Amino acid sequence: MFAIHLVCTKCGERYSLANKIYKCSKCGSPLDVVYDYEGIREVVEDNDAWFREAPRVWKYWMFLPVSNLRKVVSLNEGGTRLYRLKRLEKDLGFSQLYVKNEGENPTGAFKDRGSSVEITKALEFHARKVVVASTGNMAASISAYGAKAGLEVNIVVPEGTPIGKLVQAMAYGAKIKVFGKAYDEALAESERMAAEEGYHLTGNYHFRVEGQKTTAFEILDQLHFNTPDWIVVPIGAGTHLRAIWKGINEFYKLGLIDELPKIAGVQVEGYDAVVRAWRENKPIEKIRKKVPTVATAIAVKAPVDGANVINAINESHGYLGSVSNEETMEAGLMLGREGLFVEPSSATALALAKHMREEGIIDQGESVVVVATGNGLKDIKTWESAMSKE
Ligand SMILES: [Zn+2]
Incomplete structure (x- = not known):
């Protein structure tokens, strides 16, 4: 793995990748994953086989923060035309x-690209149950990848979320909680459930x-x-x-x-x-x-x-x-x-x-x-x- 640490996108504070955090504990801003680009260069430079490989998410494994590629949770995401x-x-x-x-x-x-990485990371952190707030697409995506990984998936959606998207999440076996009038309220609830009830939080975070x-x-x-x-x-x-x-x-x-x-x-x-x-x-x-x-x-x-x-x-x-x-x-x-x-x-x-x-x-x-x-x-x-x- 070429990922080396996390850094705050605003104040620059660094964190270990082993740290289970979702935002900067100093300033509350989103975090970013930093890589050893020289290491990645050695893998991709003049690598004809890599250049010829068809595009799909895990073709770019060297740019992804996963330590054991055999444990990737994948439904063949990416490679879209x-x-x-x-x-x-x-x-x-x-x-x-x-x-x-x-x-x-x-x-x-598009969410499946991120969900493949996030659910793979959830397994690395030994998660058993995950929570995500969503306007619908993320709910369906995390539910599918969570199901594939054998995790319990809990979805928090605001009122008025299109029924088609919820039906899809339910078909993947997710539990649905309708909370608040807008996405932002559902998001706050998912973060509360992670902090107070032991859920592994997924969503719009660095992974x-x-x-x-x-x-x-x-x-x-x-x-x-x-x-x-x-x-x-x-x-x-x-x-x-x-x-x-x-x-x-x-x-x-x-x-x-x-x-x-x-x-x-x-x-x-x-x-x-x-x-x-x-x-x-x-x-x-x-x-x-x-x-x-x-x-x-x-x-x-x-x-x-x-x-x-x-x-x-x-x-x-x-x-x-x-x-x-x-x-x-x-x-x-x-x-x-x-x-x-x-x-x-x-x-x-x-x-x-x-x-x-x-x-x-x-x-x-x-x-x-x-x-x-x-x-x-x-x-x-x-x-x-x-x-x-x-
Ligand atoms: Zn910060």
Whole structure:
């Protein structure tokens, strides 16, 4: 294993990897896993067999914090396809437009990359029962991987979580607790259960980031180690965007790519705390009101990795924007006409890319990868109501 320790993303405090913590005990900020990159370089440099291997999460084992690869809990996550949308790219004026279709993961969402790492780590920590707060996709994912590992899985979801996602978690044998009106309240409850009732906490913490960064590895690998101009990512907790930026920088550090892309993050109207903070150059303020949204998977009032998202956007000279419910559904149907059915939260990425092109933020001739995080079958109800309005 090339992971060496944990470091706080804000104050820089270091912790041992053996330490079962979820955030910095000094300042409360998210933690990050640090690696011995020279060690990784020795494994991947001039390793033709590795370069030829098909992309999947555990191809990148040297970038993951797992000590015994024989004990990995896997359902063959990752290896999702990168589709080029030739008709749409022409219509919208991009040189190349790709969709990384994360809905092809085992439970239908990008979360499986992180869950494989998190549940493997839970076994390393000898956990018997795990808890996770979720807007739905993480619930299904942790439930599947927990089931595979033989663990008891407890899910905390806010009221209004799409029933399809809960049914999926229940089918994997999870116990469901409905708590609070929004994700943030469910999250606080899961952290309380971990602290007071002995559950192993999973969710948007550092080990998940490590699994999620393989989205970036795969995109770059599938583009034959060429960097696209832009990668557009939906922001729920912000952990996926943060992870993608980390993965890109790791490949860059090792010389596997020559350039860095610009990263764009998208929130949905009404849940745009990070976009506002970035525009106004102010600290992130939690959203107070609950508003109706088609993008339930990213309806987060106070994204835990919001500050890390803003750092990634600034470092990459990228962009943050929000899109309306109407723009989201329109973009979803555009993807449908290319043969891709994604959940509304995923369609926000194309909606923002389209908007950025119209505003000239993305230049004509630039290449764009949009990350579609989940399968459309995850949220049939929202699609059904949008279609019945037409
Ligand atoms: Zn700290």
